Amino acid sequence: MELAKPQVDIGLSTNDLEPMLAFWQGEAGVPFDHLLKIRRGQDQHRHHLMGSVLKINHHAEPLPDAPPSGYRELIIARPGLQAPRPLADPDGNRVVLAPPGWMGVNQIGVRLAVRDLAAHRAFYADALGLAEEPADAGRAAFRAGESLLILEESPDAVADAGFQGKGWRYITFQVFKVDAEHARILERGGREAVAPVTLGKTARISMVRDPDGNWIEISQRASIVGVLD
Numbered sequence: 001m002e003l004a005k006p007q008v009d010i011g012l013s014t015n016d017l018e019p020m021l022a023f024w025q026g027e028a029g030v031p032f033d034h035l036l037k038i039r040r041g042q043d044q045h046r047h048h049l050m051g052s053v054l055k056i057n058h059h060a061e062p063l064p065d066a067p068p069s070g071y072r073e074l075i076i077a078r079p080g081l082q083a084p085r086p087l088a089d090p091d092g093n094r095v096v097l098a099p100p101g102w103m104g105v106n107q108i109g110v111r112l113a114v115r116d117l118a119a120h121r122a123f124y125a126d127a128l129g130l131a132e133e134p135a136d137a138g139r140a141a142f143r144a145g146e147s148l149l150i151l152e153e154s155p156d157a158v159a160d161a162g163f164q165g166k167g168w169r170y171i172t173f174q175v176f177k178v179d180a181e182h183a184r185i186l187e188r189g190g191r192e193a194v195a196p197v198t199l200g201k202t203a204r205i206s207m208v209r210d211p212d213g214n215w216i217e218i219s220q221r222a223s224i225v226g227v228l229d
Contacts, residue, residue, distance in 0.1 A: 006145025066165030075109035
């Protein structure tokens with residue numbers, strides 16, 4: 001995958017906006033960037049994460065009581081810390097503020113629980129084309145620019161991750177040509193969730209799913225690449 005920016009974004013969904021914003025902007029220290037109107041009843045509050053974007057999607061209608069996705073934890077490298085500091089936001093989403101270099105994370109890392117490590121290793125290496133890095137037994141790590149995806153085999157990992165529900169729900173890769181990248185991922189064994197579609201003048205996106213059904217957004221964003229055709 002040819003990345004248009006060397007960082008991965010991550011998105012969560014919530015019905016409880018004010019406490020979530022207070023936590024992420026206050027205790028977690030993640031600066032607010034801007035508000036993006038997604039559709040009627042859904043606003044996306046975008047926050048800076050050293051080049052990555054934390055996307056807090058606020059839904060006016062109650063979200064279904066769905067099982068969590070495989071995305072288990074966000075790691076944020078924070079200079080000046082001497083030891084990792086685990087936290088949880090008001091919805092229970094886990095985040096760790098950690099010294100740079102902890103678990104190989106120098107910018108952000110996403111910990112992902114998977115049922116079959118070998119199947120996910122093949123998907124992230126072959127279908128997504130990410131570079132694998134050394135990791136402890138029972139884990140695999142893949143570098144996406146400055147960001148790190150840490151896969152951990154777990155018997156309680158989700159079998160078919162849903163997109164609707166509270167909590168961590170998807171990650172985003174920014175690319176130059178979403179149609180070409182989407183087709184390449186499908187050719188190499190990825191599953192289609194949403195075919196490429198243009199969202200006004202903002203972005204052209206698609207969605208694919210990993211072997212456990214976790215959702216991955218492929219995005220060609222106008223503010224990054226300049227064109228959507």
